[in-house]
Amino acid sequence: MLFTAGGSQAIVFAIAPLASAARNAGHEILLAADESLMEVAEAIGLPAVCIIPERMRFGQDVLTAAVRLDALLELAEDWAPDLIVGGLSHVPRVFAARLGVPYVRQAWHFASMDRRDRTVLEGLAPEMRRLGVAELPEPAMFINLCPPSLRPPGSPAARSMRWAPRVRQARVEPWMYTRPDGRPRVLITAGTRNLVLDTLGTPLRALVDELTGAGAEVLVAALPEAAERLARETGDVRAGWIPLDVVAPTCDLAVHHGGATTVATMINAGVPQLLIPDMGMSRNIAESLCGFGAALMVEERRTDADRNPGELIGARCREMLSDPGYAERSRLLAEESASLPTPAEVLRELEALPAA
Incomplete structure (x- = not known):
């Protein structure tokens, strides 16, 4: 199982509970992330590989898509995943479609992301054509960490999952x-x-x-x-x-x-x-x-x-x-x-x- 993360350390903390559960169950996992997140991934015990030296900020899918996709494809030549888990970014979704493996999206959704998602996917169209990806299938599962009581009306159907805090530790006093x-x-x-x-x-x-x-x-x-x-x-x-x-x-x-x-x-x-x-x-x-x-x-x-x-x-x-x-x-x-x-x-x- 390949997990992906970009942006802040919080993204690594968010993906860690499911990634750790997979590892504890005996699955082989890797986390593909930015260079800026390598140290925190190591600190909380996730095996991580750097796919880009820059930090991707929210909404930068299109700006860094080509570099990220090429890095992920290069990784897949040596370590081909059977399942890919991503978050708000749609780059891992394009990568999963290129490999023909299931894609799972995990996010903390309070509000509709439909407009942003459409804009990002339109921007990713050139990369999809380059990779021969005609269309993107819907995620095989959408995991929503937001408690159902906080989700607004019309929220997308999702698999709820309990939040299990996982952060960098310090000596406890x-x-x-x-x-x-x-x-x-x-x-x-x-x-x-x-x-x-x-x-x-x-x-x-x-x-x-x-x-x-x-x-x-x-x-x-x-x-x-x-x-x-x-x-x-x-x-x-x-x-x-x-x-x-x-x-x-x-x-x-x-x-x-x-x-x-x-x-x-x-x-x-x-x-x-x-x-x-x-x-x-x-x-x-x-x-x-x-x-x-x-x-x-x-x-x-x-x-x-x-x-x-x-x-x-x-x-x-x-x-x-x-x-x-x-x-x-x-x-x-x-x-x-x-x-x-x-x-x-x-x-x-x-x-x-x-x-x-």
Whole structure:
């Protein structure tokens, strides 16, 4: 089974549970990814091969398609997969059609991607002609990691799968898995796309002060390369790389950018979320969570012009910490997520595809 990933480290974390389940079941797997993702793939124990030295950003399928397809075809000359698993990119789908093997798409879908998909596939038409691919069959399976309750009406039919957090680890210390006495714990993170959270132009120190002033313990989870900067900005607050899967169950609130894997980890732990979207997809995610009652959202263009953004975010945090409704709705989502089929269960369906 060949798994593919491009873009941020979060994509590797997203594909890892199913890839690991396949490997644990005795299947031969490889992860084809960008050079920038090699180190994180190695860190979480996935055998990875580099197919391109650049990092593919969201929506760049067409710009890098020829290089990626040629690299994948070269890989297939020595290691021919029986099944290919990809995500938002359609390049692996073209590759699977060229090889004549089943293709599985795994994604975290909150909103329809039909318009983007059509545009990308039109852009890939020259590469399809070059490779002799007349048409692209529909994926043999679409795996959606989004809990059904958060999917909008008209969402495509999909095989649900439970989110199983898989992130780069760090030495675990007692404060990571225990709750603080007598005060709520708030986690701030920007995921793996950015070094630290961009809180609408508000210095991180100001946001931390708002939260600690409200009586909360604050943790700042960020990429390792941001640790020195965080130490200067946040003083005695615990900051740096923190394994979210360990810390999340001890948190009362998470403040972050709305990335899918961060959202999924918090849903898994039943944590209410305050979202500050940094891109369109993050906004879709935020709207779904807010509609369910498990989150609030703050957007730059909608902030009160007469109010400091840090104060506004702090006020939203206090509102969520004082209203048990957000925690209750978050617990309902966690229960729904826990009821979904595990990666090992979904794997059994994938195993039947190559012989179909």
